[in-house]
Amino acid sequence: MEGADPGMNYDKIDKKARKVLQSNDRGLYTVPTKGLYPYQWNWDSAFAAWGFSVFDAKRAWAELETLFQGQWDTGMVPHIVFHKQSFGYFPGPDVWDINRVPHTSGISQPPIAATMARAVYEADKRYGRIHMELLYGRLVSWHRWWMKNRVENGMVCITHPWESGRDNALDWDAALVGVDTSEVGEYHRSDTDHVDASMRPSKLDYDRYVALLQLSKASDWNERVIADKSPFRVADCGMTFMFLRACRDLLHIAAEFDMGTDEIEGWIFDLKQGVKSHWNEARGHYDSVNVRTGAFTNTLTSASFLNWYAGIRDDRQLKHLHRILDQVQYGIPSLDPDNPHFDELRYWRGPVWGMMNAIIGIGLAETGHTVLAERLRKDTQKLIAEHGFYEYFNPVDGAAAGGGEFTWTAAIWLTWASPHAKGRF
Ligand code: GLC
Numbered sequence: 001m002e003g004a005d006p007g008m009n010y011d012k013i014d015k016k017a018r019k020v021l022q023s024n025d026r027g028l029y030t031v032p033t034k035g036l037y038p039y040q041w042n043w044d045s046a047f048a049a050w051g052f053s054v055f056d057a058k059r060a061w062a063e064l065e066t067l068f069q070g071q072w073d074t075g076m077v078p079h080i081v082f083h084k085q086s087f088g089y090f091p092g093p094d095v096w097d098i099n100r101v102p103h104t105s106g107i108s109q110p111p112i113a114a115t116m117a118r119a120v121y122e123a124d125k126r127y128g129r130i131h132m133e134l135l136y137g138r139l140v141s142w143h144r145w146w147m148k149n150r151v152e153n154g155m156v157c158i159t160h161p162w163e164s165g166r167d168n169a170l171d172w173d174a175a176l177v178g179v180d181t182s183e184v185g186e187y188h189r190s191d192t193d194h195v196d197a198s199m200r201p202s203k204l205d206y207d208r209y210v211a212l213l214q215l216s217k218a219s220d221w222n223e224r225v226i227a228d229k230s231p232f233r234v235a236d237c238g239m240t241f242m243f244l245r246a247c248r249d250l251l252h253i254a255a256e257f258d259m260g261t262d263e264i265e266g267w268i269f270d271l272k273q274g275v276k277s278h279w280n281e282a283r284g285h286y287d288s289v290n291v292r293t294g295a296f297t298n299t300l301t302s303a304s305f306l307n308w309y310a311g312i313r314d315d316r317q318l319k320h321l322h323r324i325l326d327q328v329q330y331g332i333p334s335l336d337p338d339n340p341h342f343d344e345l346r347y348w349r350g351p352v353w354g355m356m357n358a359i360i361g362i363g364l365a366e367t368g369h370t371v372l373a374e375r376l377r378k379d380t381q382k383l384i385a386e387h388g389f390y391e392y393f394n395p396v397d398g399a400a401a402g403g404g405e406f407t408w409t410a411a412i413w414l415t416w417a418s419p420h421a422k423g424r425f
Contacts, residue, residue, distance in 0.1 A: 004381070004419040005382070005385070008385050010385070010418060010419050010420060011420075013384075013385055013413070013418065014413070014414065014418055014420060016389070016410075017051075017389065017410040017411075017413040017414050017418070018055060018410075018414070020389050020405045020406070020407065020409075020410035021048065021051055021052060021407060021410050021411065021414075023405065024048075024405065024407045025059075026040075026083070026084070028062045028063070028065075028066040029045060029062075029063060029066040029067065029081070029083060030044075030045065030048045030063065030407050031407070032044040032391075032403070032406060032407050032408065033391065033403035033404065033405055033406045033407065034403075034405065035088075035194050035403070036191065036194040036195060036391075036402075036403040037089070037403065038086035038088070038089050039080050039081060039082050039083065039086065039089065040066065040067060040070070040080065040081040040083060041079065041080055041109065042067060042077060042078065042079045042080070042081075042108065042109035042110070042113070043109045043110045043112050043113075043165055044407055044408050045063050045064070045066075045067045045113075046064070046067070046112045046113045046115070046116040046117075047112075047116065047355055047407070047408040047411045047412065048063050048407050048408065048411050049061070049063040049064045049116050049117070049120050050116045050119050050120060050411055050412075050415050050425075051407070051408075051410060051411025051412070051413075051414050051415055052120075052411075053119060053120040053123040053124070053415075054123070054414045054415060054421075055414075057120065057123060057124040057127045057128060058127070060120045060123070061120060061127075061128065061131040061135075064113060064116070064117055064120065064131075064135060065131070065134075065135065066081070066083070067081060067113065068113075068135065068138045069081065069083075069102060070102055070104045071138055071141070071142065072100070072104070074145055074149075074223075075141035075142050075144055075145030076108055076142070076145050077108060077109075077111075077113070077142045078098075078104035078105045078106065078107065078108060078109075079105050079107050079108055079109035079162060079163065080104060080105040081102055081103075081104050082102060082103040082104060082105075083102050088190050088193065089190055090187060090188060090189050090190045090191075091105075091187075091210065091213060095187075095213070096213070096217070097217065098221070106213070106216055106217065106221045107159065107160045107162060107163045107213075107216070108146075108163055109162070109163060109165055110164070110165045110238070110239060110242045110243075111142060111143065111146060111239075111242060111243050111246050112242050112245075112246055112359075113139060113142070113246070114139045114143070114246040114247070114249045114250040114253070115242075115245055115246045115249045115425070117132065117135055117139065117249075117253075118249040118250075118252060118253055118425065119415075119425040121253070122425070132253060132257070133257065136253060136254075136257065136259065139250055140250065140263075140264075143243075143246070143247060143250060143264075143267065144263075146243060147267055147270070149223040149227075150223075151243075151267075151270065151271070151274070152235065152291060153235075153273075153274055153277055154240070154270045154271050154272070154273040154274020154275070154276075154277065155235035155236075155237075155240050155274040155277055155278060155289065156235065156236060156239035156240045156243050156271075156274075157233050157234065157235050157236070157239075157291055158233075158234055158236050158239060159212070159216065159226050159227075159230055159232065159233060160209070160212050160213065160216070160232065161176070161205075161209060161212075161232075162209065163236075163239075164234075164236045164238060164239060164303075165238070166238065166301070166303060166334065166348040167201060167209075167347065167348055168200075168201035168202075168205050168346070168347050168348050168349060169299070169301055169303075169334065169335070169348040169349065170297070170299045170301070170335055170339065170341050170349055171234065171236065171287075171288045171297040171299045171301060171303075172232075172234060172297075173297075174290055174293075174295070174297060175231070175232050175233070175234050175290045175292065175297075176205070176208045176232060178231035178232070178292070179208040179211050179212060179231055179232060180211060180231075181204070181207040181208055181210075181211045183211070183214070184207050184210050184211050184214070187210060189206055194403065195401075195402055195403065198345065198346065199345050199346060199347060199401050199402060200346075200347060201346075201347060212230065212232055215229065215230055216230070231292065232292075233290075233291040233292055234288055234289065234290055234291060234297070235274075235277075235278070235288060235289040235291055236288045236303070237278040237286045237287060237288050237303055237304060237306075238288075238301070238302075238303025238304075238306055240271060240274055240275060240278060240310075241275070241286075241303070241306035241307055241309060241310035241312070242306060242309070242310070242359075243271060244268065244271040244272065244275065244310040244311070244312075245306075245309050245310045245311065245363075247264055247267045247268050247271060248268060248310075248311055250264055251264040251265065251268065272312075275307070275310070275312055277289065280296045280298065282296075283296075283298060283300070284316060284317070284319075284320070285300045285304050285316075285317050285320055286303075286304040286305075286307055286317065287299065287300070287304065288303075299335065299336070299339065300320060300335075300336040300339070301334055301335055301336070301348075302332045302333065302334050302335075302352075302353070302356045302357075302360065303356075304317065304320075305317060305320075305321060305332055305360045305363075306359065306360060306363060307363070308360070308363030308364050308366065308367045308369065309359050309360060309362060309363025309366075310363070311363075311366075311367075313367050318369075318372075320336070321372065322372075323338075324336065324337060325372075325375065325376070325379075328352070328395040328396050329379065329395065329396060329397070329398060330352050330357075330379050330380065330382070330383040330393060330395050330398055331352050331356075331357035331360075331376050331379045331380055331383070331395065332352065332356065332357060332360055332376070332395075333350055333351065333352045333395035334347075334348045334349060334350060334351055334352065334353060334356070334392075335348070335349050335350050337350075337395075344394045344395060344396055345394055345399075345401050347392070347402070350394075350395065351392040351393060351394060351395065351401055351402075352383070352392060352393050352394075352395035353391075353392045354380055354383070354384060354392075354393075354408070354409045354412050354413075354417065355408045355409070355411075355412050357376050357377075357379070357380045357412075358380065358412040358415075358416045358417065360376065361373045361376040361377050361380070361416070362416065362423075362424055362425060364376065365423070365424060366424070377416065377417060377423060380412075380416075380417045381417045381418065381419065382398075383398050384409060384413050384417055386398060387399070387400045388400055388404065389404065389405055389406050389409040389410045389413065390402060390403070390404055390406055390409060391403040391404075391406045391409065
């Protein structure tokens, strides 16, 4: 409890966090939040499983297993699984139009499930053993899908901004310019029915998202055709770091369960090489790369600071980390506050996200930067304790933004940010 605010009733906040998970629970999966996101999202569910593992191992495994019901024969695990029709979300199952059950979207999302499955397993090995054994093959085939279709020069490429989990990040702007929106047609986006438009991506961004969806659909979701045709292909440093981390966790599981490790070791080798290509020497930070032009995106974001989480002990970015922690109050915002596009309330262009703070902090703690890690944890603790379980926050004054009662914010509270949390995987 050291450093916690004595005036705060943390037991009550812990209880509330469980309640948030329970109220977003739809039986065998959780929605990120009521209204705005009415289906099962990929990396949200991985965080949810980690959150459930604190008090209900059975429910934690169900979350992951239900997510993998959406896995395609190719191995791809979609970014949304539409278990049950819900109105008022765009683009819903009819727009993606994927001919399988359960219905899904056609793109993926940050592959953190192996990392979270390991955490869930380690929280209760006796209960989790059989579940881990059953999920393992599915995790391997998902990772194989990334390696085969998306890893270029050791870097993980996305074919749609939504795959990154950082929907409207500045990193994608240059690559999106080439997307033709003339055929998009009319549609009604429903996010702005729930949240103020000033906090969401712009209309032009949305048109481009829809155009990319239509392009992949017209290619019949064939990865090779998409790779040839799409104007948008970006090697996302956040994805490379999260995938590298997940491969290390998968390797750990493989070794513990006496499964073969050679293939996974090969992936880790390739990805570690790829990390070097993400280093933007001119600007002194990790960066994403527009594969179509070979140019860096020249944006320092919260994803740049995931190298420690990936097990890359490279401290060249510490000066940026210190600077940013001093500039804002509540951790690492989604965009460098010194960037002229920094917009403290616009989604992935400035706000701070609790779960990003959590994984950056865990990486720092694991690589010996314990003081920094603790600072990040305390800042996030204060943020959530004082402002609630929101989707994201203004990093300068902590004002809550986006959806309320958010699953991953509650999950990282229970696992990491609460004074009663273990604070690690
Ligand atoms: C938004 C976020 C994405 C998240 C989803 C559901 O699209 O950018 O990362 O998975 O909402 O919470």
